[in-house]
Amino acid sequence: MTAFTAIVVRDMRLSIRVGGGALMGALFFLIVVTMMPFALGPDLALLARIGPAILWLGALLASLLALDRLFATDHDDGSLDLLMMGRMPLELAVAAKAIAHWLTTALPLIVITPVLGLMLNVELRAMGTVALTLLAGTPALTFIGLIGAALSVALRRGGLLLAVLVLPLTIPVLIFGVAAANAAIVGPAPFGPPFTILCALSLASLVLGPVAAAAALRHGLE
Amino acid sequence: MQLKADNLVCSRGGREVFAGLNFSLSGGEALVVTGRNGAGKSSLLRMIAGLVHIAGGRLELDGGEADASIGEQSHYVGHQDSVKPSLTVGENLKFWARYLGAGERTIDSALQAVELAPLADLPAAYLSAGQRRRLSIARLVAVPRPLWLLDEPTSALDVPSQNRLADLMRSHLAGGGMIVAAAHGPIGLERARELKIGPS
Amino acid sequence: MAVIDLANPTRFLTLVNRVLPWLAAATVLLFAFGLARAMNAPDDYQQGATVKIMFLHVPAAWLSMMGWGLMSVAALGTLVWRHPLADVAGKAAAPIGAAFTFICLVTGSLWGRPTWGTYWVWDARLTSVLVLFLLYLGVLALYWTAEDPGRGSRAAAVLTLVGAVNIPIIKFSVDWWNTLHQPASLIRMGGSAVDPTILWPLLIMAGAFTLLFFTLHLAAMRNEILRRRVRGMRIIQAQEVRA
Numbered sequence: 001m002t003a004f005t006a007i008v009v010r011d012m013r014l015s016i017r018v019g020g021g022a023l024m025g026a027l028f029f030l031i032v033v034t035m036m037p038f039a040l041g042p043d044l045a046l047l048a049r050i051g052p053a054i055l056w057l058g059a060l061l062a063s064l065l066a067l068d069r070l071f072a073t074d075h076d077d078g079s080l081d082l083l084m085m086g087r088m089p090l091e092l093a094v095a096a097k098a099i100a101h102w103l104t105t106a107l108p109l110i111v112i113t114p115v116l117g118l119m120l121n122v123e124l125r126a127m128g129t130v131a132l133t134l135l136a137g138t139p140a141l142t143f144i145g146l147i148g149a150a151l152s153v154a155l156r157r158g159g160l161l162l163a164v165l166v167l168p169l170t171i172p173v174l175i176f177g178v179a180a181a182n183a184a185i186v187g188p189a190p191f192g193p194p195f196t197i198l199c200a201l202s203l204a205s206l207v208l209g210p211v212a213a214a215a216a217l218r219h220g221l222e
Numbered sequence: 223m224q225l226k227a228d229n230l231v232c233s234r235g236g237r238e239v240f241a242g243l244n245f246s247l248s249g250g251e252a253l254v255v256t257g258r259n260g261a262g263k264s265s266l267l268r269m270i271a272g273l274v275h276i277a278g279g280r281l282e283l284d285g286g287e288a289d290a291s292i293g294e295q296s297h298y299v300g301h302q303d304s305v306k307p308s309l310t311v312g313e314n315l316k317f318w319a320r321y322l323g324a325g326e327r328t329i330d331s332a333l334q335a336v337e338l339a340p341l342a343d344l345p346a347a348y349l350s351a352g353q354r355r356r357l358s359i360a361r362l363v364a365v366p367r368p369l370w371l372l373d374e375p376t377s378a379l380d381v382p383s384q385n386r387l388a389d390l391m392r393s394h395l396a397g398g399g400m401i402v403a404a405a406h407g408p409i410g411l412e413r414a415r416e417l418k419i420g421p422s
Numbered sequence: 423m424a425v426i427d428l429a430n431p432t433r434f435l436t437l438v439n440r441v442l443p444w445l446a447a448a449t450v451l452l453f454a455f456g457l458a459r460a461m462n463a464p465d466d467y468q469q470g471a472t473v474k475i476m477f478l479h480v481p482a483a484w485l486s487m488m489g490w491g492l493m494s495v496a497a498l499g500t501l502v503w504r505h506p507l508a509d510v511a512g513k514a515a516a517p518i519g520a521a522f523t524f525i526c527l528v529t530g531s532l533w534g535r536p537t538w539g540t541y542w543v544w545d546a547r548l549t550s551v552l553v554l555f556l557l558y559l560g561v562l563a564l565y566w567t568a569e570d571p572g573r574g575s576r577a578a579a580v581l582t583l584v585g586a587v588n589i590p591i592i593k594f595s596v597d598w599w600n601t602l603h604q605p606a607s608l609i610r611m612g613g614s615a616v617d618p619t620i621l622w623p624l625l626i627m628a629g630a631f632t633l634l635f636f637t638l639h640l641a642a643m644r645n646e647i648l649r650r651r652v653r654g655m656r657i658i659q660a661q662e663v664r665a
Contacts, residue, residue, distance in 0.1 A: 006320035010309070017308040023566075027559055034552060038599060042544030078302025081273050085293045087323050118531070119542045340663050348660040 003088040004096045011100030022104040029062040029109050033116045044121040051120035052130050052181035056174060058116075059109055059134055060141060064170070066105045067145040068162050070097060071153040071217070080153070080217070090217065095210040098146045106138040122185070129184035129191070133198060137177040140202040143209030144169050150213035154220025173201050223249040223285035223368060225270070225292075225400055231278030232265050239265055240419050243279070249368070252391065252401040252414040261420025263404035264300075267371045270402060271298040286368065296369035301377075303358040307347035311338055314346050315360050324365040332364035335390060337383075351378045359387060362394070370394060372403040376410070384410055431647050434507060438644045445640065449633040456626035463623050475533040477623060481631035482526035486554060488635070489519025493561070494586040497579035507643070509575035510650075512582065513565055514642035518635060520558035526551055546600035550593050557585045 015022045036054045037047060047054075074080040083093050110131055117127035148166035155161070179194035230243040239262035247253050255263045268274040270281060272293030283292045305314050315329055333339040336356040341349070349357065355378045362370055370391070376384045388410030391401055395411075403409050460477040493515045499508025530548055531541045542548070561578050568574020 003321045003323060006317055010306075010313075010317045013313070014306060014308060024563060027563060030559075031556055034556065037544050042549075042600060044540065044543065076302070077304055077306070078300050079304040079306075081268075081271070081298060081300060081302075082304050082318065083321070084273060085271060085296070085298060086321050087290065087294050088321075121540060121542065337663065341660060344656055344660060348656050350660065353660065353663070 003086060004092055007083075007093055007096035008100045008103075011097055012104050015100070015104040022108060025062045025066040025105040026108040026112050028065065029058045030112065030116065032058040032061055033120070037120075048121040048123075049186075051117060051122040052126070052133075052185060053178050054120060055113060055116060055122075055130055056134070056137075056178050056181065059106075059113075059138060060167075060170060060174060062109055063106050063138055063141045064145045064148075064163060064166055067101065067142070067149045067166075068152070070101055070146070070149040072149075075153045084217070090214040091210040094146065094150070094213045094217070095143075095206075098142050098209065098213075102139055102142040106134075106142055110134045110138065126181075126185040130181045133177050133180045133184075133195065136180075136195065136202060137173050137198050140173045140198075140205045141170055143202075143205040144173070146209045147212045147216065150216035150220075154216050173198065176201065223283070223398065223400070225369065225402075226282045226284065227279065228281075229279035230266075230269070230276065230281060232262050232269060232274065233277045234265060234274075238277075241278070243419060245417050247400050247402065247415075249285075249398040249400060250395050252395060252403065252411050253417055254409060254411070254414045255402065255404045255417050255419060256406070257418055257420040263419065264373050266419065267298065267373050267402060267404055268300075270369070271296055271371050273298070283369070292369070295367055296371050297362045297365070297367050298371045298373075299358055299362070299375055300373050303354040305346045305349070305354045305357055308345060310343050310345050311349070311357055312342035314357060315364060318361045319364045322361070322365040322367075328364040332360040335363045335386075336360045337386070352380060352383060355379055356383060359390070363390060368399050370399065370401045370403075372401065372409075374405060375403060376405070376407075431506060431510075435644060435647060438640050442637065442640055442644075445633065445637045449630060449637050452626065452630035452633055456623060456630045459623035459626055463620050472533060472536045473620075475529050476620075477627045479526060479529040479533060480624060481628040482522045482529060483551065484628060485631050485635050486519060486523035486526050486551065488632070489515055489522060490554065490558075490582070490586065490589065492639075493519065493582045497582040497586075500575055500579040501583070509572075509579065510643050510646045511639075512579060513575055514639055514646050516558060516561050516565065516578070518638050518642060520555065520562060522631075522635065523551060523555045523558055527555060544600065546597045549600065550596050553592050553596065554589065557589075561585070 033054055036058075040046060040050075071080060074083065084090055086093060113131045113134060114124070114127045117124075117130060122130065145162070145166050147169075148162045151165055152162045176194045176198040179189070180191055180198055183189045183191045183194055225247040227243055227245050229241075231241045232239040232243075239260075243266070245253065255266055257263055265274050269276055270292060272291055281292065283295060286292070286295050304318070309317070311333070312329065315332060316326055319326060319329055319332075330339065330342075333342055336359055338353065338357055338360065341353070346354065346357065355375075359375070375387060379387060391409075391411055395401065401411075401414075403414075456477070460474060463474070463477075465471050465473060493512050496508045496512035496515065499505040500512060527548070530551070534543060534548075535541050561581055564578045564581055565574055568577060
């Protein structure tokens with residue numbers, strides 16, 4: 001396992017040291033959420049009702065856009081070649097990168113969620129539930145986005161292509177994430193079923209994402 | 223240990239780069255691949271490393287580990303140095319040593335071998351192009367692997383560093399290792415065989 | 423000592439080291455005095471003791487604006503006069519300004535809870551401060567991302583000036599957005615004349631906060647100069663080992 005932890009440690013170090021990379025996702029999240037009331041109006045009752053949805057959309061965009069450079073930097077400096085020549089299966093190497101990315105991008109985002117919830121007038125108890133659904137759902141976003149990051153590096157295109165490729169794939173996560181959050185806050189549907197499905201989506205993408213991403217990288221070789 | 227290529231075909235983007243390439247290389251031998259730009263020197267090296275798809279023919283490493291691919295038993299030094307500027311010199315090397323499956327005991331001696339030991343704690347961003355290349359080469363010393371694939375290894379290196387690299391290559395060959403290098407000029411090995419590919 | 427001499431970072435460092443302890447001591451004294459006066463100020467007949475948050479909130483708000491003003495002057499110094507200390511001053515001011523803006527937001531939010539019954543309302547003032555905070559974070563992000571400090575500070579200087587031009591426009595549009603959606607239903611601050619028993623502690627606290635700002639700012643400038651020297655020494659260290 002030491003090759004696996006080596007990647008996790010290196011990638012976390014890189015994203016903490018390079019340009020506040022880890023905080024950029026949380027910052028983007030903060031800005032997206034702040035922009036919403038400017039479009040919707042400062043009506044607190046309305047914001048409280050759609051708050052969980054706003055937070056989920058913000059988290060979705062923030063965690064996906066931050067994935068853009070996941071493989072691109074390693075590709076540009078030749079590290080990706082060497083990562084493919086390791087003894088460890090590429091699937092695991094890719095999974096290690098995704099875990100490091102989740103820890104440095106998604107986790108700070110979940111940590112600031114309660115503060116943003118205050119601004120959207122979501123109750124404190126409800127805030128905990130939204131953060132819990134994000135905790136359960138963001139791994140799915142990262143590991144699905146991993147496929148897009150691998151495809152975009154194989155095609156040597158970045159930026160919006162990633163969003164175009166990946167956003168449709170994240171629809172189920174968005175549906176069940178917001179459903180679970182709303183069920184806990186307004187009811188009347190029970191919280192359990194959508195939340196369990198959300199966890200299932202995360203677990204499934206934990207397997208599917210690395211396999212598909214590794215395949216995309218291998219076929220990007222020519 | 224022997225590396226054998228039988229009737230290798232390489233095509234990139236639908237265009238055939240070379241075809242019918244044959245060579246064999248035994249332990250302790252070095253092969254210098256020469257040819258014009260675009261003849262497929264880099265592609266051949268990447269093909270051996272497992273980074274370019276083999277379009278036809280066979281490539282085998284006899285006497286190597288049975289359950290490891292050729293790429294997993296070789297080192298590849300390409301045009302890029304795989305050095306992260308925000309990590310220190312030591313952290314960069316330590317990562318590759320850990321990832322490629324060696325302990326950290328070899329780190330210090332490897333840094334000494336490329337004369338970067340005094341800079342171990344300096345962020346790699348401060349290194350010159352030649353120093354970065356040397357840090358990249360330190361990987362070959364830190365992690366023992368039988369086959370070295372070197373793409374223009376002397377570029378960016380000054381004459382003393384080129385001699386140092388030649389020393390490292392000689393001791394690798396003396397230990398029964400193999401080297402395949404792509405180069406335009408001499409790389410400092412006296413008894414290297416030459417393989418010319420592409421149209422002359 | 424002429425102002426032009428201060429352009430020399432070494433002279434500047436000597437001066438900072440001499441001034442900083444006195445400035446820090448003055449800050450502590452003024453804070454002690456201001457806080458004592460603030461604690462003795464009468465409670466508001468409507469808001470009770472919570473009105474005392476004002477003594478932190480209002481000075482922080484004022485310094486959040488001053489921070490950007492200082493950065494704008496420094497940005498002009500960087501872009502127009504290429505003064506060697508200007509980009510150091512600008513870079514050092516950004517996190518401090520952001521911190522005061524953050525204090526302003528937090529105290530405002532804590533004040534809002536007993537007054538408005540919620541931690542946050544999209545009130546025009548609060549929202550403008552929030553946008554200012556986001557602008558500060560943008561400048562900070564630019565400094566973090568830039569690998570070459572020289573290029574980073576010029577980019578940040580441009581962004582600072584663009585922000586300075588934009589802040590009034592943002593303020594105006596936020597006011598307009600707010601009144602469009604929400605006819606004045608909130609408590610207006612500072613609408614009436616402020617009683618001297620409150621005004622004096624407020625002014626003293628504002629002075630103490632300003633001194634605190636400059637103490638932190640000078641210390642941060644010193645750190646930045648030293649950081650750049652470390653960088654220079656590392657470059658030399660890398661060059662000394664054979665290239």
